[in-house]
Amino acid sequence: MELLNSSLLEWSRAQFAMTAGYHWLFVPLTLGLGIIMSIIESIYVKTGDEKWKKAAKFWQLIFGINFAIGVATGIILEFQFGTNWSNYSWFVGDIFGAPLAIEGIVAFFLEATFISIMFFGWKRVSKKMHLASTWLTVAGATLSAYWILVANAWMQYPAGMQFNPETVRNEMVSFWSVALSPFAVNKFFHTVVSAWGLGAAFVSGVSAWYLLKNRNNDFALKSIKVSAVFGLASFLLLAVTGDGSAYQVAQKQPMKLAAMEGLYDGKEGAGLIAVGMLNPAKKIYADNVDPYVFKVELPKMLSLMGYRNTNAFVPGINNIIGGGYALPDGSTALSFDEKKARGQKAIEALANFQVAKKEGRDAEAAQYEAALRENYAYFGYGYLTDAQQLVPNVPLTFYSFRVMVIIGGYFILLFLLLCWYNYKKKVETSRWLQYVLLWSIPLAYIAGQLGWVVAEVGRQPWTIQDVLPLQAAISSLPTGNVIITFTLFALLFTALLIAEVSIMVKQIKKGPEE
Numbered sequence: 259m260e261l262l263n264s265s266l267l268e269w270s271r272a273q274f275a276m277t278a279g280y281h282w283l284f285v286p287l288t289l290g291l292g293i294i295m296s297i298i299e300s301i302y303v304k305t306g307d308e309k310w311k312k313a314a315k316f317w318q319l320i321f322g323i324n325f326a327i328g329v330a331t332g333i334i335l336e337f338q339f340g341t342n343w344s345n346y347s348w349f350v351g352d353i354f355g356a357p358l359a360i361e362g363i364v365a366f367f368l369e370a371t372f373i374s375i376m377f378f379g380w381k382r383v384s385k386k387m388h389l390a391s392t393w394l395t396v397a398g399a400t401l402s403a404y405w406i407l408v409a410n411a412w413m414q415y416p417a418g419m420q421f422n423p424e425t426v427r428n429e430m431v432s433f434w435s436v437a438l439s440p441f442a443v444n445k446f447f448h449t450v451v452s453a454w455g456l457g458a459a460f461v462s463g464v465s466a467w468y469l470l471k472n473r474n475n476d477f478a479l480k481s482i483k484v485s486a487v488f489g490l491a492s493f494l495l496l497a498v499t500g501d502g503s504a505y506q507v508a509q510k511q512p513m514k515l516a517a518m519e520g521l522y523d524g525k526e527g528a529g530l531i532a533v534g535m536l537n538p539a540k541k542i543y544a545d546n547v548d549p550y551v552f553k554v555e556l557p558k559m560l561s562l563m564g565y566r567n568t569n570a571f572v573p574g575i576n577n578i579i580g581g582g583y584a585l586p587d588g589s590t591a592l593s594f595d596e597k598k599a600r601g602q603k604a605i606e607a608l609a610n611f612q613v614a615k616k617e618g619r620d621a622e623a624a625q626y627e628a629a630l631r632e633n634y635a636y637f638g639y640g641y642l643t644d645a646q647q648l649v650p651n652v653p654l655t656f657y658s659f660r661v662m663v664i665i666g667g668y669f670i671l672l673f674l675l676l677c678w679y680n681y682k683k684k685v686e687t688s689r690w691l692q693y694v695l696l697w698s699i700p701l702a703y704i705a706g707q708l709g710w711v712v713a714e715v716g717r718q719p720w721t722i723q724d725v726l727p728l729q730a731a732i733s734s735l736p737t738g739n740v741i742i743t744f745t746l747f748a749l750l751f752t753a754l755l756i757a758e759v760s761i762m763v764k765q766i767k768k769g770p771e772e
Contacts, residue, residue, distance in 0.1 A: 269740040270342040270732050273747065275714075277335045279707060280751040284328030284758070286706050289403060289450055290457015290492075291321045292396035297484050299392050303385045313477050315380070316770035317461065318392070320762055322377060325399075327758045331751060342740065346721050346731035353419050353430045354409055357437065361405035368398030403453075404446050411442035413722050414713075415510045421634055423611045423627055428725075441506050445713075448499035451492055452706055455669060458489030459695075459702035462676065464766055466695035469686055474769050479686060486680050490673035496666055501563060507716075508564030509586070511723060513578050513648060514716035515564060517655040521574040522549050524583065528572035530559035533660065536653055542575055542646065575652075579645045592636075594645040601640025604633035638725045647727075650718040658711040665705040672698060 295317035302310035336358060339347050347354070375383060375391035383391070418435030419428045430436060462485045468478035507515050515521075520536050521528065534553035541547070558568040565572070565586065573591070577583050581593030592600075611626035642648065672694065679685045685692075717723060721731040 266735065266737045266740060267729055267732055269737055269744060270735075271728065273342060273740060273744040274335075274338055276744065276748060276751070277331065277338060278710065278714075280755065281328065281331040281335050282706060282710060283703065283755065284324050284331060285403065286453035286456040286703075287324045287460055288321065288328050288399055289396075289453035290455065291317060291324070291460065292399055292457070293454055294457055294461050294481075294484055294488060295321055296389075296392050296396050297488065298481070299389050301484075303389050309476060309480060312770045313480050314392075316477070317481070318376060319765060322373075323758060323761050323765065325373070327754050330754065334747065341743075342733055342735065343721070343731050344733040346726060348427065349726055349731070350416075350419075350428045350722060353416075353428055353436060354412065356430060356433070357405040357408040357412075361402050365398050365402035365405060369395055369402065370398075372398065400450060403450055407446045407449055408437055408439075408442045410713075411439060411445045412436055413720075414445075414717055415439060415441035415506075416722050416725055417441075421630070421637075423608055423630055424615065426608070426612075441510060444499060444502040444506050448496065448503050449709075451495045451499055452709060454492035455489060455496055455666075456702040456706055458485045458492055458673070459669065459699055461485040462489060462673075463696045463699040466692035467766070468769070469692050470689065470696065475686060477770050482676070482685055483680060486673055486676040489669065490677055493666060493670045493673060497670070500663075500666070504563045505566070508572070511717055512573050513575065514650065514655070514712075515560075516573065516575045516578060517650045517652045517716050518659045518712060519560060519572075520549050520652055520656045521560075521572065522576050524572050524574040524577040526561070526571045527558045527569045528560040528564075529555035529557045530563065531660075532556055534656075536656055538653075542579065542649060575649055579648060594639070594642075594648055597636040597639040598642060600633040600636040601638060601642075603640075604630050604637045605640040607633070634725075636724060638720065638722070638727050638730070641727050641730045642719070647719050650716050655712055655716045658708040658715070662705050662708040662712065665701050665708075668701065669698070669705075 295314055298310055298317060299314035301307075302314055339354075372391040372394040375388065376395050379388050379391060416428075417439045418430055418432035420431045421427075422429050436442070461481050465478035465481040465485065468474045504515070507518075516524075519528075519531055520534070520540075522540065522542065531550070532554045534555075535551040537547060537549055537551050539547050540549040560572050561570040562568050564570065571583060573583055578591070579594045581591045581596060583591050585591050607626045607630040611623050611630060614620075614623040614626055676685070676691070676695070679688055679691060719727045719729075721728055
């Protein structure tokens with residue numbers, strides 16, 4: 259039975275990961291391209307130059323192709339919470355469902371209302387009205403992303419909730435604590451700015467292709483003027499919001515930070531590993547084994563990033579499991595065994611409360627409820643069996659984080675160079691730069707995917723941090739059913755991706771309207 263449950267869990271995770279991965283191929287281009295096409299149309303409205311209008315219409319067409327397929331994958335992703343993760347949906351649906359409902363009712367309807375004007379209103383409404391519809395379409399897409407990211411951030415830092423033992427559900431007690439939590443706000447800005455960077459890389463790369471083909475050169479150079487400045491600003495902002503993300507992770511998810519750094523034993527004044535290779539022989543509590551084959555370390559930077567203090571103590575994996583170190587609030591960290599014991603007390607108190615309530619023993623029920631609330635912060639630990647389950651995949655998290663950061667640094671340098679060449683009017687004649695821009699498009703997608711790997715793999719084993727582990731969140735389904743749907747979705751999403759790429763390539767080859 260345990261083997262079957264393990265298989266069900268892994269297949270359910272694989273299906274969700276695949277759907278989310280495909281979905282994030284479409285979403286960032288929607289968000290990034292949306293801003294760029296809106297800026298280009300704003301220049302057209304201000305200058306009256308029809309060449310800017312031609313550029314705006316072309317990028318809007320590419321936006322529309324990508325937008326339609328992104329919606330399809332997003333709907334399937336949300337449905338999986340009810341099919342594959344029904345225990346999760348029951349346990350926190352009152353909270354988690356709220357931002358998703360707002361996303362569907364407000365943001366998506368905003369997009370749906372104005373996108374039709376954007377595509378079909380060029381000759382039917384005034385220039386300013388059309389420009390407003392374009393910006394409002396992008397605003398709707400960005401708002402949609404905000405509420406989805408609020409839901410995701412809440413899973414990683416649950417706030418504004420209270421557990422109801424009578425219904426065995428978590429209930430929202432503060433909407434604004436959920437919607438405006440520091441974790442959610444920072445996740446939104448970091449994720450959306452990364453999408454802007456991808457949009458700039460895409461526009462620059464496609465424009466470079468036109469220059470390489472020596473066609474539509476004026477259109478390509480106009481697009482690069484916008485994407486170069488926008489791309490540089492986006493990746494610089496990405497570095498700032500990335501620092502904010504590291505701080506939030508250090509405060510709320512120390513195990514994720516330890517996995518990102520391959521840090522097994524914490525220390526004061528911890529350095530940030532710029533480049534390194536992990537030692538595969540390193541295990542938890544194997545203190546005589548060096549965790550790195552080699553490393554290039556920036557002294558004290560991890561303490562500074564995580565705690566805004568160069569001498570702050572950064573706990574490692576072994577510290578988090580063993581406990582006993584001082585927390586920023588002055589309290590002492592509990593060990594895994596202590597958290598597990600408290601989690602088991604919470605689970606037992608909940609079961610006793612249910613029985614006592616059913617039998618009308620209200621005084622005893624109140625005592626059990628008090629014990630439950632006292633230990634509820636560690637509820638999820640009661641479902642874990644050993645400390646190893648608390649440790650995410652360290653190599654995958656460590657290397658994904660580094661490759662993502664290296665690619666981000668690469669794009670800062672690339673867009674700096676592009677802005678300089680654009681200022682010197684050398685972009686049209688620099689074929690090597692055009693090739694670099696074209697072949698850099700996949701790197702932006704890789705960085706975005708790796709960002710989600712760090713965010714989601716790094717928080718394992720939790721669906722809700724400290725409250726609900728994966729094995730307690732899945733639906734009771736035959737494993738074969740999940741395998742079948744996984745296969746069907748894989749085929750469907752691959753077909754959609756091939757169709758989108760084919761349509762976009764065909765449209766790019768056709769070029770902007772003359």
